Amino acid sequence: MKQILTRLIPAVLVLCLTLTACGGKEESGAGYDPAATAQALLDSGAFTDTLETTDKDTVAILYGVEADSIVDCACYTSLSAGAEEIAVLTMKDSDSAKAAMAGMETRVADQKAALESYQPDEVSKLDKAILTQSGNTVVLVVAADADKAQSTLDGLSK
Numbered sequence: 001m002k003q004i005l006t007r008l009i010p011a012v013l014v015l016c017l018t019l020t021a022c023g024g025k026e027e028s029g030a031g032y033d034p035a036a037t038a039q040a041l042l043d044s045g046a047f048t049d050t051l052e053t054t055d056k057d058t059v060a061i062l063y064g065v066e067a068d069s070i071v072d073c074a075c076y077t078s079l080s081a082g083a084e085e086i087a088v089l090t091m092k093d094s095d096s097a098k099a100a101m102a103g104m105e106t107r108v109a110d111q112k113a114a115l116e117s118y119q120p121d122e123v124s125k126l127d128k129a130i131l132t133q134s135g136n137t138v139v140l141v142v143a144a145d146a147d148k149a150q151s152t153l154d155g156l157s158k
Contacts, residue, residue, distance in 0.1 A: 031137025034088040037156055038074035041086050044152040046143040049084040051076035059089065063103030069096035071136075083111055083122035087140040097136045104131055104140040111142075 042051065054075040060067035062075070072090040087104065091097040108129045115122045128146035132139045134157065143149040 031090060031133075031135035032088055032139060032153075032156060034072045034074035034090055034137070037088045037139065037153070038076060038086050040152050040156055041141060041143070041149055042076065044148050046141075046145040046148040046152065047084050048144040049078040049080050049082045051084060051086065052079050059087065063087065063089070063100055063107055065089075065091070065096060065100050065103055069093075069099070082119065083115055083125045083142050084144065085140060085142045088137065089139075090137045092136070094136060097133060097138055100138045101131065101133055104138060107140070108142070 041047075054062070054077050056070055056073055057067050059073050059075045060070060062077075069092050070089055071092050073088065075087040075089075076085065078084045089097075089100050091100050108126055108131070112123055112126045115126070125142050125144060125146070128142075130139065130141040130143075130146060130150055130153065132153065139153065141149045141153070
């Protein structure tokens with residue numbers, strides 16, 4: 001009997017560890033739904049510019065990420081070359097989400113540098129840019145009313 005238990009206990013432990021290791025994967029991808037989040041932000045009244053949808057390949061270029069690392073996205077940029085922008089990207093894993101967040105930070109800095117000389121009023125919007133991550137989803141919001149945009153995001157967060 002002792003020999004049977006000695007052989008079964010390690011097998012049961014391995015099984016338990018294997019099952020435990022699978023538990024965290026689903027939650028790491030949780031985050032904002034790109035289309036619903038972007039639409040809620042558009043409907044919030046936080047923007048004064050007219051925003052136009054941007055395709056996945058352009059999104060990859062804007063934020064310096066590989067297009068195939070984007071699982072889903074919704075991105076809107078200003079038609080008037082202003083600073084207002086919405087980007088909600090669900091990335092394939094945490095590493096690509098970190099890269100997207102870094103790309104969004106770079107985008108904000110680049111936009112500040114580009115707009116400070118010819119559209120200085122837009123820089124104040126960039127100073128209040130909202131950058132957040134939930135799971136593998138990263139969000140950038142540059143709005144005329146950052147408080148209203150943040151309130152909208154807070155209402156959507158899980």
